[in-house]
Amino acid sequence: MKSITCGTTQIILLCSLALFSFRQVSAADNALIHQQIQQKTAAIYSELVAVRNDLHQYPELSGEEQRTASKIAALLAELGLDVIRDIGGHSVIGVLDTGKPGKSVAWRADIDAIPTQDGVEHNCGHDIHTTIALGMAEVLHSLKSQLTGKLVFVFQPAEETYTGARAMLDEGFLTAVQPDEFYAAHISPMPVGLVASKAGYLYADYRQVNLVFTNVTEPQAFIALAKQSIRSLQSVAEDSPFWNTANLMDPTIGLGHPNTIYQNYVVVENRFDVEHAGDALTVSGYVSASNNALMQSINQRLRQKIANSELAASFVQVNNQATQLTYSLQRGNINNAAQLTEQSLQSMAKVYGGGVLKLYGVIPDGRGDDFAYFQQHIPGTYFLLGGSDFSKGIVAMPHAPNFAVDERVIEYGVNYFSSLLVERLGL
Ligand SMILES: [Zn+2]
Ligand SMILES: [Zn+2]
Structure with a gap:
C-alpha cells in the first residue's frame, strides 16, 4: 500500500474509500489476533510434538481407536472444552462455546492408522492431523474472550475404511452439533509450508x-x-x-x-x-x-x-x-463449496502470503476421503497441507512404505487453520 500515491484531493478521497472498503473484509483488521495465534502456537510447539510422538507410537486401526480417542478426550477436557464421545464409533467432539451469539464452525481431524508390512503404522499422517486439531483447540481456547459463536473440533475414527464419517452421521452427529461450515485438511507430498485447495472436486x-x-x-x-x-x-x-x-x-x-x-x-x-x-x-x-x-x-x-x-x-x-x-x-467424493473455498484461501493468504495455493487441476487419485459425506450436509473446504522436505529425503506421500512427515507441518497447520477458523467466525 505504500506505493500508492494520490495526486489530487479527489483521488485521495477515492483512495481512502478504496482502502476502507478493502479493510472491511481484510484479515489485516484482525492482525493482532493472528499474531497472538502464531505466538501461542510457537509457545506450545514442543508440547504438540510430544503429543504427536505419543500418538505415533500407539497407532490404532480403523474401528479400534480406543486409546487414541481417550487421549484426545482427556486433552480437550483439560482445556475446558465440552466433550462428546462415541458417536458412530470412537469419535471425540470438543466444543469451544464462547457463550456469545455467532456462527458455528467445525474442523475435522481423522485419527486412525493403517495396516502395513510392519504391523500398524500412521502412514497416512492422521497422527499429525490429530495433533494439529488439538493444537488449534488449545490456541483458540486461549483466545476465547476475543471470539464469538462456537468452534467444534471433530475427531473422526475409521476414515481409512471410508466408514467413520457415515457412521457418525447415521448415529446423530447432526443433532449433537449443527455447524454452519465444516473444514478439514490432509497431509500431502507438497513441500512443508504450503497449503492448497480448489473449489469443486479435488480428487477425480x-x-x-x-x-x-x-x-x-x-x-x-x-x-x-x-x-x-x-x-x-x-x-x-x-x-x-x-x-x-x-x-x-x-x-x-x-x-x-x-x-x-x-x-x-x-x-x-x-x-x-x-x-x-x-x-x-x-x-x-x-x-x-x-x-x-x-x-x-x-x-x-x-x-x-x-x-x-x-x-x-x-x-x-x-x-x-x-x-x-x-x-x-x-463413493462420496470431496466436493468443496466454491465461495467458501475462495474466501478461505484468500483469508489465509492475507495472513500468511505465498504459502497458500489455489489449485485448478483435479488429482487423478481414487483414494479420496470420507469427509465427503460430511460435505453432503455441511458446506466447507478440504485442504491439502504440504509435509515434505525433499532436501532431507522426507516425502509425505500417504500410504507409501517410506511415508515421512517434516514435523514443522504441525506449526504451519495450527497457524493456518486457527487463523482460518477465526476469519470464518467473522470477527
Ligand atoms: Zn489413508
Ligand atoms: Zn488419510
Whole structure:
C-alpha cells in the first residue's frame, strides 16, 4: 500500500474509500489476533510434538481407536472444552462455546492408522492431523474472550475404511452439533509450508462401471467388447506427461496452473472383473472422471459404443434384450463449496502470503476421503497441507512404505487453520 500515491484531493478521497472498503473484509483488521495465534502456537510447539510422538507410537486401526480417542478426550477436557464421545464409533467432539451469539464452525481431524508390512503404522499422517486439531483447540481456547459463536473440533475414527464419517452421521452427529461450515485438511507430498485447495472436486470421481449382458451365447466375444468399450472412455493419450506423477506439481502443467493438464479427463484403470453367473455376464471396469458432467456422459457413451457394435446389434436383434449398465462403487467424493473455498484461501493468504495455493487441476487419485459425506450436509473446504522436505529425503506421500512427515507441518497447520477458523467466525 505504500506505493500508492494520490495526486489530487479527489483521488485521495477515492483512495481512502478504496482502502476502507478493502479493510472491511481484510484479515489485516484482525492482525493482532493472528499474531497472538502464531505466538501461542510457537509457545506450545514442543508440547504438540510430544503429543504427536505419543500418538505415533500407539497407532490404532480403523474401528479400534480406543486409546487414541481417550487421549484426545482427556486433552480437550483439560482445556475446558465440552466433550462428546462415541458417536458412530470412537469419535471425540470438543466444543469451544464462547457463550456469545455467532456462527458455528467445525474442523475435522481423522485419527486412525493403517495396516502395513510392519504391523500398524500412521502412514497416512492422521497422527499429525490429530495433533494439529488439538493444537488449534488449545490456541483458540486461549483466545476465547476475543471470539464469538462456537468452534467444534471433530475427531473422526475409521476414515481409512471410508466408514467413520457415515457412521457418525447415521448415529446423530447432526443433532449433537449443527455447524454452519465444516473444514478439514490432509497431509500431502507438497513441500512443508504450503497449503492448497480448489473449489469443486479435488480428487477425480472414481466408480466401478458394470456392463451386464443376459443370455449371451458367445461370452468371450462380449467380454472383449465390454473391455474395449470401457477402455475407449479414456481421454488421456498413452504418451501424455499426465502419467508422470512428478508433473502434478509442475509450475506450467501441474495442478496449480490455470491451464493444467489435470482437468477435463477420464481415465480407466487397467483391470477388469468378469463374473458369469446364471444367465448374467457382468464385466466391471474402474473409471475416474475429473468432473461430474464427464462422469455422467459415460453412461451414454458406453451404451452407444455397444449398440454400434456388430456383435451387440445382431444379439439385440435376435434376443430382443438390451445391455444393462450399473454403477456399483459410488463413493462420496470431496466436493468443496466454491465461495467458501475462495474466501478461505484468500483469508489465509492475507495472513500468511505465498504459502497458500489455489489449485485448478483435479488429482487423478481414487483414494479420496470420507469427509465427503460430511460435505453432503455441511458446506466447507478440504485442504491439502504440504509435509515434505525433499532436501532431507522426507516425502509425505500417504500410504507409501517410506511415508515421512517434516514435523514443522504441525506449526504451519495450527497457524493456518486457527487463523482460518477465526476469519470464518467473522470477527
Ligand atoms: Zn489413508
Ligand atoms: Zn488419510
